[in-house]
Amino acid sequence: MIKDERWEKVYSFDDSPYLMEILTELRNKETDSIAFRKGLVKLGRFMGYEIIKTMDIEKIKIETPLEETEGIIVKDRRNIVIVTVLRAAVPLMEGLVKVFEHARIGIVSASRGKAPKFEIEMNYIKIPQITPEDTVIIADPMIATGSTLVKVIEEVKKYGTPKRLIVLGVLAAPEGIERIKEEFPEAEIFVTKIDRELNSKGYILPGLGDAGDRAFGAPIKISTLPQVHTIE
Numbered sequence: 001m002i003k004d005e006r007w008e009k010v011y012s013f014d015d016s017p018y019l020m021e022i023l024t025e026l027r028n029k030e031t032d033s034i035a036f037r038k039g040l041v042k043l044g045r046f047m048g049y050e051i052i053k054t055m056d057i058e059k060i061k062i063e064t065p066l067e068e069t070e071g072i073i074v075k076d077r078r079n080i081v082i083v084t085v086l087r088a089a090v091p092l093m094e095g096l097v098k099v100f101e102h103a104r105i106g107i108v109s110a111s112r113g114k115a116p117k118f119e120i121e122m123n124y125i126k127i128p129q130i131t132p133e134d135t136v137i138i139a140d141p142m143i144a145t146g147s148t149l150v151k152v153i154e155e156v157k158k159y160g161t162p163k164r165l166i167v168l169g170v171l172a173a174p175e176g177i178e179r180i181k182e183e184f185p186e187a188e189i190f191v192t193k194i195d196r197e198l199n200s201k202g203y204i205l206p207g208l209g210d211a212g213d214r215a216f217g218a219p220i221k222i223s224t225l226p227q228v229h230t231i232e
């Protein structure tokens with residue numbers, strides 16, 4: 001895990017050959033949806049595992065079948081709220097719950113409009129109560145302009161003040177991180193890698209394309225569907 005010099009509490013995993021190999025596969029345009037989703041699941045699991053290393057541990061005494069010994073417990077691992085941002089965070093969440101099996105789960109939908117406004121439409125918001133013992137992990141693979149996450153964090157904060165507020169993503173553009181840190185300096189950001197920049201349409205470069213479409217296929221507009229006849 002590498003702390004980025006530009007901001008407080010922003011980390012990437014350029015130092016992990018395994019995570020970089022998974023990212024390379026996600027970036028490759030030849031990678032199909034099945035492999036893409038599997039890659040996101042793996043990143044959720046292994047980045048979750050890295051986040052556990054930043055949590056407090058407590059020593060406990062236990063008895064093996066043979067004698068008493070000391071062990072540890074990662075208490076914060078039991079107080080997790082994962083907020084999943086539809087669509088693309090679904091496979092990331094699947095990976096995260098493998099290491100945070102006690103997690104309570106929030107699901108929100110967020111859809112980004114076109115440049116230059118990038119208006120965010122949030123229709124579906126289901127978030128559990130957040131307590132001061134909780135670590136909230138907001139999962140969204142792509143932090144581009146940061147518009148989506150700013151909206152999501154505003155919403156999440158209405159449900160309580162957590163011990164830690166973590167954003168977990170795959171790729172981020174510096175512009176998006178800057179925006180989130182400006183509004184929420186307390187947010188900790190963990191991403192597989194911080195990329196170079198955004199293009200004029202708000203896509204991350206070199207990026208991996210549209211994460212939702214690559215994971216689930218591009219949606220079609222209903223108006224392009226062939227006519228079906230209705231039975232009166």
Ligand SMILES: O=P(O)(O)OC[C@H]1O[C@H](OP(=O)(O)OP(=O)(O)O)[C@H](O)[C@@H]1O
Pocket residue numbers: 085086087088089110111112113118140141142143144145146147148149176202210211212213
């Ligand atoms: O930082 P931003 O500029 O706000 O962009 C990032 C958002 O864009 C993508 O979602 P999208 O709106 O494409 O929805 P989708 O997951 O349904 O494709 C991605 O999953 C983020 O939520």
Ligand SMILES: O=c1cc[nH]c(=O)[nH]1
Pocket residue numbers: 142144202203204205207208209210211212
């Ligand atoms: O590069 C980007 C930017 C926003 N959303 C994506 O899915 N990809």
Ligand SMILES: [Mg+2]
Pocket residue numbers: 210211212213
């Ligand atoms: Mg999309």
